[in-house]
Structure formats: structure tokens, C-alpha cells
Amino acid sequence: PLSARCCAPPGAAPAMNCRAEVLEVSVEGRQVEEAMLAVLHTVLLHRSTGKFHYKKEGTYSIGTVGTQDVDCDFIDFAYVRVSSEELDRALRKAVGEFKDALRGSGSDGMGQISLEFYQKKKSRWPFSDECIPWELWTIKVNVVNLANEQERQICREKVGEKLCEKIINIVEVMNRHEYLPKMPTQSEVDNVFDTSLKDVQPYLYKISYQITDSLGTSVTTTMRRLIKDTLAL
Amino acid sequence: AMDTDLSSQDRKDLDKFIKFFALKTVQVIVQARLGEKICTRSSSSPTGSDWFNLAIKDIPEVTHEAKKALAGQLPAVGRSMCVEISLKTSEGDSMELEIWCLEMNEKCDKEIKVSYTVYNRLSLLLKSLLAITRVTPAYRLSRKQGHEYVILYRIYFGEVQLSGLGEGFQTVRVGTVGTPVGTITLSCAYRINLAFMSTRQFERTPPIMGIIIDHFVDRPYPSSSPLHPCNYRAGEDSGAVYPSVEDSQEVCTTSFSTSPPSQCVFTVTKAHFQTPPPVVTDTLKVPVMGLAFSHQLSSSRLSYQPAALGVGSADMGYPVLFAGGLNAAHPHQLIAPGKEGGVPPVPSQPAHGTQADQERMCTPLDGVHYSAATPSSSEDTETVSNSSEGKCGSPHDLLETIFVRKVGAFVNKPINQVTMANLDIPFAMFAPKNVELEDNDPMVNPPDSPEAESPLQGSLHSEGSSGSSTGNTHDDFVMIDFKPAFSKDDILPMDLGTFYREFQNPPQLSSLSIDIGAQSMAEDLDSLPEKLAVHEKNVKEFDAFVETLQ
Numbered sequence: 147p148l149s150a151r152c153c154a155p156p157g158a159a160p161a162m163n164c165r166a167e168v169l170e171v172s173v174e175g176r177q178v179e180e181a182m183l184a185v186l187h188t189v190l191l192h193r194s195t196g197k198f199h200y201k202k203e204g205t206y207s208i209g210t211v212g213t214q215d216v217d218c219d220f221i222d223f224a225y226v227r228v229s230s231e232e233l234d235r236a237l238r239k240a241v242g243e244f245k246d247a248l249r250g251s252g253s254d255g256m257g258q259i260s261l262e263f264y265q266k267k268k269s270r271w272p273f274s275d276e277c278i279p280w281e282l283w284t285i286k287v288n289v290v291n292l293a294n295e296q297e298r299q300i301c302r303e304k305v306g307e308k309l310c311e312k313i314i315n316i317v318e319v320m321n322r323h324e325y326l327p328k329m330p331t332q333s334e335v336d337n338v339f340d341t342s343l344k345d346v347q348p349y350l351y352k353i354s355y356q357i358t359d360s361l362g363t364s365v366t367t368t369m370r371r372l373i374k375d376t377l378a379l
Numbered sequence: 380a381m382d383t384d385l386s387s388q389d390r391k392d393l394d395k396f397i398k399f400f401a402l403k404t405v406q407v408i409v410q411a412r413l414g415e416k417i418c419t420r421s422s423s424s425p426t427g428s429d430w431f432n433l434a435i436k437d438i439p440e441v442t443h444e445a446k447k448a449l450a451g452q453l454p455a456v457g458r459s460m461c462v463e464i465s466l467k468t469s470e471g472d473s474m475e476l477e478i479w480c481l482e483m484n485e486k487c488d489k490e491i492k493v494s495y496t497v498y499n500r501l502s503l504l505l506k507s508l509l510a511i512t513r514v515t516p517a518y519r520l521s522r523k524q525g526h527e528y529v530i531l532y533r534i535y536f537g538e539v540q541l542s543g544l545g546e547g548f549q550t551v552r553v554g555t556v557g558t559p560v561g562t563i564t565l566s567c568a569y570r571i572n573l574a575f576m577s578t579r580q581f582e583r584t585p586p587i588m589g590i591i592i593d594h595f596v597d598r599p600y601p602s603s604s605p606l607h608p609c610n611y612r613a614g615e616d617s618g619a620v621y622p623s624v625e626d627s628q629e630v631c632t633t634s635f636s637t638s639p640p641s642q643c644v645f646t647v648t649k650a651h652f653q654t655p656p657p658v659v660t661d662t663l664k665v666p667v668m669g670l671a672f673s674h675q676l677s678s679s680r681l682s683y684q685p686a687a688l689g690v691g692s693a694d695m696g697y698p699v700l701f702a703g704g705l706n707a708a709h710p711h712q713l714i715a716p717g718k719e720g721g722v723p724p725v726p727s728q729p730a731h732g733t734q735a736d737q738e739r740m741c742t743p744l745d746g747v748h749y750s751a752a753t754p755s756s757s758e759d760t761e762t763v764s765n766s767s768e769g770k771c772g773s774p775h776d777l778l779e780t781i782f783v784r785k786v787g788a789f790v791n792k793p794i795n796q797v798t799m800a801n802l803d804i805p806f807a808m809f810a811p812k813n814v815e816l817e818d819n820d821p822m823v824n825p826p827d828s829p830e831a832e833s834p835l836q837g838s839l840h841s842e843g844s845s846g847s848s849t850g851n852t853h854d855d856f857v858m859i860d861f862k863p864a865f866s867k868d869d870i871l872p873m874d875l876g877t878f879y880r881e882f883q884n885p886p887q888l889s890s891l892s893i894d895i896g897a898q899s900m901a902e903d904l905d906s907l908p909e910k911l912a913v914h915e916k917n918v919k920e921f922d923a924f925v926e927t928l929q
Contacts (some may be wrong), residue, residue, distance in 0.1 A: 177730040191506050196432045197423040212434035213509055215416035215520040224518070226509045229421045229434070313552055321554035323500060334787035341450040 164279040167319055169312050170286040173221075175255075176299050178248060178287060180218040181309060182241040186261055186353070187216070187227035188313055189283055190237070192320045193263060194228050194348035198339070200332040209350030211346055222306035226311065230346045240353040247357045248289055256358040265327050266337040280325055294317045385559045389493045393558060396493070397453050399430045400501045401481055404508060404565065405445040405534060406435050408462045408479050411512035412521040412530045428660045431502035441532075448534040454483045455559065461540070464517055464546050469526060475543035476517040476530075477569040482539070484564060500556040504565060507554045515551065521528030544570045620873040 148262040173181050195211030212229035227234065244259045267276040292298050327349065330338045339347045385393070410417050419434035429435075446459075454460050459482040467473040491497055512518060541548065554566040583723040914921070 168403050188510050192503060193509060196421070196425065199424070207425045208432045209425055210421060210429040210432055210434045212419035212421040213420035213506075215513070217416065222519070224513050224522075226417075226513055262639060313514045317510055317553065320503060320507060321552070323503075323556075345423050359452075 147163055152293045153327065154360070158295075162214060163325065165319075165324060166282045166284070166363075167315075168284045168313065170288070171183040171305070171308055171312065172290055173305050174292055174298065175249065175289050177218075177220045177305055178245045178289065178302070179241050180223070182244065182259055182285060182287070183227075183237055184218065184221075184223060184225040184309055185283075185285055185316070186237050186241070186259075187234075188316050189225060189261055190224055190233065190348055190351070191228050191231055192316070194230075194233070194346045195339075196287075197341075197345065197347050198335060200335075204331065209281075209345070209347075210347070218306075220302065221309065222302050223307075228346050228348075230343060232343045233348065242248075244355040247355065248287065250357075254358060255291075256286050256287065258286045258355060259353065259355040260284045261351060261353050263351050266350065267280050270295065276325065280327060345375075382926060385493070389559070393493045393497065393560060394453060396498060396501060396560075397563065398449075400505070400563070401444055401454060402437075402445050402477070403430055403435050403505055404460075405462055406437055407505060407508050408443055408464070408512055409438065409441045409532050411509075411518060412464055412532065414521050414524045414530065429499065431505050432504060433505055434506070444532075444534050448536045449670055450536070452536065454481050454536075454563070456483055456485055459483070459539050460535060460536050461534070463535065463543075464521075464525075464531070465531050465543075466517075466520060466528050466532055468528045473531070475570065476520070477515060477567055478539065478544065479567045480539050480565070481565045482562040482566075485643065486557065486562045487559055488558050488562070491557055493559065495555060497558050501563075503616055504554040504563075508565060511551060511553045511567065515567060516571070517569060541568050544568055545569055545572055571801075585854055673925070 153340045169185060171181055171185075191213065194211060197213050198206045198208060201349045213226050214229050215224055216227055217224045227255060241259070244257065248255060248257050262279045263281040264277040264279040267278055269275055290301070294302055335341060338350060340350050408620045417436075419436060421434065422429075425432070449460060459480050461481075462479040463478070464477040465473050465475045517530070520528075524530050548568050549567055549571050553567065555562050557563075655821060817818060817845045
């Protein structure tokens with residue numbers, strides 16, 4: 147969820163043991179959503195399990211995760227996501243907000259969206275629960291404007307190829323089998339997993355984003371803005 | 380290495396995990412090359428038969444092939460399980476696209492918990508496989524398969540053979556899982572020069588609009604191995620043909636424990652178990668397509684409706700679409716029949732001038748055994764058997780089953796003419812020997828292709844980027860370069876120059892071909908008396924109609 151934050155604001159350095167991965171893509175405006183969804187869904191595919199059902203004696207069984215293919219409309223690309231409408235809705239909402247922010251005024255078409263996996267550590271009153279991130283995925287986005295249909299067609303294919311590379315990168319990271327939270331007991335499960343969904347159980351995650359403000363990022367950007375403003379007279 | 384540290388129960392579990400992991404790996408790969416979108420449902424309550432907590436359907440034929448290949452063994456050092464994905468054109472040319480390898484190396488992780496960590500990591504590896512199978516070049520090709528080509532798979536066990544992939548193939552690693560008996564690795568070696576023989580190129584050739592390939596016969600292995608179409612509609616019912624499939628219903632009930640430290644309660648109950656009889660490992664190519672092969676095309680229009688082809692689960696109802704925009708930019712794009720709901724017309728004329736190629740001889744379809752569970756598909760099977768019987772009767776019938784390509788609505792082009800005149804098809808190097816390969820036709824490859832290395836690539840791509848041609852022995856002149864006035868440089872083949880090139884070699888009209896002309900005239904004459912009789916019968920109706928016009 148975008149707004150619910152119990153720890154450091156986005157952009158803050160991840161905690162010591164938090165693994166951080168950064169991916170960069172350059173896309174056309176209309177490709178932003180699909181590209182983000184492709185990456186986020188691929189990460190979450192690997193970071194979601196079936197629902198846990200705890201039984202007596204501390205044992206639990208795990209539900210089944212279904213998957214489905216998604217074709218992109220604006221990119222020559224297809225990806226696999228977890229079959230969960232709730233999860234898909236949540237991601238689409240976050241990505242939609244990100245896309246709108248990117249389009250909005252003050253944006254030069256550059257921004258980043260972050261997917262952070264965290265664990266909750268309960269603290270005693272009056273301290274609020276701590277969120278300890280253990281994996282952070284950041285996707286840096288650069289929105290390009292294209293002049294004609296030919297360029298758009300090339301962009302479709304190029305971005306498709308780029309996303310293929312990103313998927314391979316993601317899978318490489320997943321394959322390292324680095325730190326994952328220990329499987330929780332029934333009482334702890336909500337500190338590790340998001341149990342609010344009815345069909346799958348992703349690790350606790352949060353999505354945040356930031357838009358690079360064109361003012362002050364670089365001289366050229368500032369100059370361009372000045373000239374734009376001047377001409378607007 | 381002797382694994383004396385591993386308890387016998389753990390060892391049994393581990394072997395079972397590896398076995399089912401191998402079977403699921405094959406399912407994921409083959410299903411990803413069927414040309415359709417896969418969709419399975421999540422279920423919060425474990426059903427007991429979903430290995431690795433993933434909903435992956437089991438196509439019985441695929442399981443059968445995998446078990447045959449494994450013959451009761453498990454991947455071990457030097458004994459890898461390989462799934463070879465290849466492409467076969469409607470003219471019979473084939474090419475290996477990918478080899479997926481499930482290997483075991485000697486690096487053991489003695490400390491790892493079998494029933495817990497290994498299991499979960501295998502599950503993660505399968506997810507990675509799901510993701511990776513969509514990003515290699517063969518995925519997009521397989522989504523576009525249909526009339527012009529199909530994607531086949533072959534499973535073998537033993538040493539990995541990568542030589543068929545051409546030079547410069549690339550490898551992508553899907554992942555590894557360490558176990559006490561070795562490290563399982565899953566990777567894919569894929570041909571890259573195909574990356575430039577993209578779906579775009581397939582659609583561009585032959586360069587005539589509206590080509591509808593309406594008869595596709597694939598009989599590559601007339602002698603040894605029977606061809607197995609992939610009939611997987613509601614596949615569970617095919618148990619009659621594959622008794623060993625029953626043990627794929629082996630249920631896997633996993634319970635995990637979180638009490639001191641990662642203790643595991645893992646039970647496996649079996650519904651049935653039958654050890655499959657040891658089979659000689661055949662090299663068997665199986666078409667990966669949502670259709671029973673060949674003859675079905677001539678008889679059943681249903682076979683081309685993607686919606687009728689489910690991958691097992693009733694949840695599968697996604698139409699076969701693919702990035703719609705891909706077609707939009709190519710006005711000269713061929714219709715990809717079947718994929719857009721178009722249905723190939725049934726040809727009425729046999730091919731003429733075709734060589735009765737031994738390879739194309741029709742053998743009775745083994746697919747006739749395949750009983751489909753759904754009503755629509757049973758109709759298909761019926762017509763398949765009917766048509767196969769009909770077609771395999773006489774030499775005359777033989778001709779009918781040979782691939783016929785209709786160009787436009789009225790043109791019937793014999794095969795050899797097609798392959799010779801149409802030198803910008805892929806696999807031109809497989810065309811009959813009297814054909815000179817034209818290496819540098821810019822039609823075959825976009826001018827900005829990179830340097831080629833492998834022989835195959837060399838034949839299909841220009842050496843330079845200017846699109847110069849070293850000459851086409853069938854042309855009267857050598858085209859050095861073609862820069863039509865008012866046209867832009869070819870970044871993309873969408874301009875006047877491309878249009879000109881594409882359409883500069885139209886095929887001969889069939890009416891100009893004496894054989895066909897004569898034959899159809901003969902037919903017309905024969906049917907005249909009948910037609911006259913019918914018209915005479917209805918003469919009153921016709922008269923009445925004429926009255927209304929006056």
C-alpha cells in the first residue's frame with residue numbers, strides 16, 4: 147500500500163542487511179504502466195507463496211499459487227504474473243499513481259518506483275512497530291518522447307528486449323537464495339507476510355515512488371525550463 | 380559421493396522431489412511453447428496434487444514423453460534431462476531453437492534441509508522458469524505459430540547436445556538449487572540468429588499479401604517414431620492411453636512446521652503408482668500446438684479457433700492474442716491465420732508439379748487414438764480419422780495432402796515454384812538443391828542486421844548493412860541497391876522501397892498455368908450437366924425473380 151508507511155520515508159538508505167537492486171528503463175509515456183507492472187509482477191511472483199493454513203502442533207500447509215500470462219499492448223512483451231486479482235489491482239493502483247505523477251507538471255519524465263519487502267518487529271508501547279526492510283527493488287524510469295510512428299515501433303521492440311533483460315536480471319537475483327525471513331509461527335505470520343489477500347500470500351511489501359524534480363537536477367534541465375518559460379510569454 | 384548423512388526418508392523424498400521437478404519443468408517449457416496464453420487459478424486450500432505449491436497443469440502426453448525419456452532415472456552427473464524446442468515450417472524445414480537443460484553437478488550441500496528448503500527452492504526455480512520461458516526469442520515465435528510453422532519439442536536424457544543451435548548461441552541460467560546429493564541447475568541455450576528472424580520476417584515472407592496456407596502436412600518421421608500430436612484438452616481423460624499417467628496423480632501433501640528449527644512433516648500419499656515399463660528412449664519430435672496435426676486442417680474449421688483449445692483447466696479461456704500493435708505497423712503483414720479468427724479455406728485442387736516427397740507421405744495418424752474429452756474436440760478427432768483414412772488411400776489422395784499454398788484467392792502455386800521463386804523465405808537453405816541461395820536480398824533481413832556468423836545466419840542475412848545483393852540467379856539483373864525516389868532510408872520496412880521489393884515478384888496466376896487451368900476446366904465441364912439440371916428444375920423461380928426486376 148502506497149500510503150501506509152511505518153518506517154523511513156522513501157529514498158532513505160535501506161537498512162544494513164537490506165539487499166537493494168536497481169533497474170533502469172527508458173520508455174515512452176504510454177509504456178510506463180505495462181513496463182512497471184511487468185517488473186513488479188515478476189518480482190512478486192517470486193516473493194509470493196500460497197496461503198498458509200496452520201494446523202495443530204505448529205505445522206502448516208501451503209495453498210497453491212496459480213499463474214497467468216499477460217500480454218502488453220504497447221510493448222512487444224509478455225510476462226507471467228500470479229493469478230490474484232487483488233494483487234493485480236493493488237499494483238495497478240500504485241503504478242497508475244506513479245504514471246500520473248510522471249506526467250504531471252514539474253516532472254521532466256524521470257522518476258523511480260520502489261518495491262520494498264519488510265518485516266515487522268513489534269515494539270512495546272509507546273513505540274510503534276518497526277519495519278525492517280530486507281529487500282528493495284528500485285526501478286528508475288526515464289520517459290522519452292518520440293517523434294513519429296517509426297520510432298514508436300522501434301521503441302516497442304527495444305523496450306520489449308530491455309524488459310527481457312530485466313526479467314533475466316530479476317531471476318538472477320532471486321536465484322542467489324540470499325536472506326529470506328524465517329518461516330513464521332502462526333502468531334508471527336502477519337509480521338512477515340501480507341495475509342490480507344484471499345488467494346495468495348506475498349511477503350509484506352510496500353510501494354513508493356519519487357519523481358525527479360526538473361528544477362535543480364542539472365543545469366541543462368534548468369536552462370531548458372527557463373527557455374520554455376520565456377517562450378511561453 | 381556417498382550420502383550416508385542423508386536419512387533414507389530424506390533420500391526418498393529428495394528423489395521424489397527431483398523426479399516431479401523434472402516433470403513439472405517439462406510441462407512448463409512445453410506449455411510455454413504451445414502458442415497460447417496459460418492461466419491457472421490460485422487456490423487457498425491445498426489440493427494435494429499441486430507439486431511445489433504451484434498450479435501447473437499436467438498435459439498427459441507430455442508427462443508420458445518425459446517419463447519415457449527418463450526411463451525411471453533421475454538427472455545425475457553426466458545424465459541431464461533436455462527439452463529441445465525446434466521450429467518446423469510448413470515446407471518441412473526445421474531448426475532447433477532452444478535446449479532447456481536440467482542438470483546435476485557434484486557440488487553437494489549437506490546441510491540443507493530436504494523437505495523444507497530444497498522443496499521451497501525448487502518451487503522458486505519453477506517460478507523463475509515460468510518467467511524465463513517468456514523472454515527467450517522462441518516464445519514470441521511460438522505465439523505466432525500456426526500455418527506457416529509449428530513448434531515441436533523433444534525430450535531426451537543423457538548428454539546435452541547443443542550443436543544444432545548454430546554458432547553464437549546464448550545461454551540463460553534459470554537457477555540452481557543445492558541438495559545433499561548435488562546441485563540441480565536449470566538453464567536454456569538458445570539460438571540467437573533467430574532473434575533477427577523475428578516474427579516480422581516470418582510474416583513478411585512470402586511477400587504477397589493474403590497468403591493463406593491451408594494445408595499443412597507434417598510427416599517428418601514416417602518410419603520410426605509415431606508422431607504425437609499434443610491433444611491436451613481436459614487432458615486427464617487420456618488415461619486410457621497412458622496407464623503410467625496415473626502416477627502423476629500422486630498427491631503431495633506437504634505440511635511444514637515452524638517449531639524448533641524448521642522441522643518438517645512431509646507426507647506423500649499416492650493414489651496409484653505404476654512403474655512405467657522401461658522404454659527405449661526414442662528421439663521423438665512432438666508438435667507443440669493446440670491442434671492435432673495435419674489432416675485435421677483440411678476437415679475441421681474448429682481446430683483453428685483458439686478458444687476451443689484449452690490447456691487443461693476450464694479456466695483457460697484467453698483468446699490467442701499477441702501484442703496487437705505488432706501487426707499494426709506492418710501494412711504488408713500476412714494475416715496470421717487462425718490467430719485472428721480467420722479460418723483457412725479447404726483447398727479444392729491437389730497440388731501440381733510438386734515432388735512426391737517421401738517425407739510428406741502420409742501415415743495413418745497416431746493421433747487417431749487420442750480421445751478428446753470435450754465435445755468439440757471429439758468431433759475433430761473423428762474427422763481426423765476419417766480424413767486420414769481417406770487421404771491415405773491412393774496416390775492421387777497422396778497429392779492432395781501435400782502442402783499447397785494458395786496465394787491470393789485464386790492462385791495455386793506448386794511448391795517447388797514457391798521455393799525457387801520466393802527466395803526470401805527463411806530456411807531458404809533447406810530448399811531443393813537447385814535453388815541458389817540469395818544471400819543478400821534485403822527482403823530477407825532488415826538492412827541494419829548485425830554481422831552474421833553461423834552458416835545459417837550467413838545465408839539469411841546480408842553481410843553488409845546497405846542491402847546490396849550479390850545477385851539472384853533467377854533475376855535478369857543484379858540489384859545492387861534500391862533507393863526509390865522520395866522514400867526514406869530503411870529503418871523499418873514500411874516505405875515505398877519495401878513495398879516495391881515485396882511486390883516485385885508476384886506469382887503466376889493459376890489460370891496461366893496450363894495444368895491447373897486444364898484440370899479445372901475439365902472439372903467445370905464435368906459438372907455442367909448437373910448444374911444445368913438443377914437450374915432447369917428451378918426455372919420457375921428464376922423466371923419469377925426476373926419478373927421482379929422488371
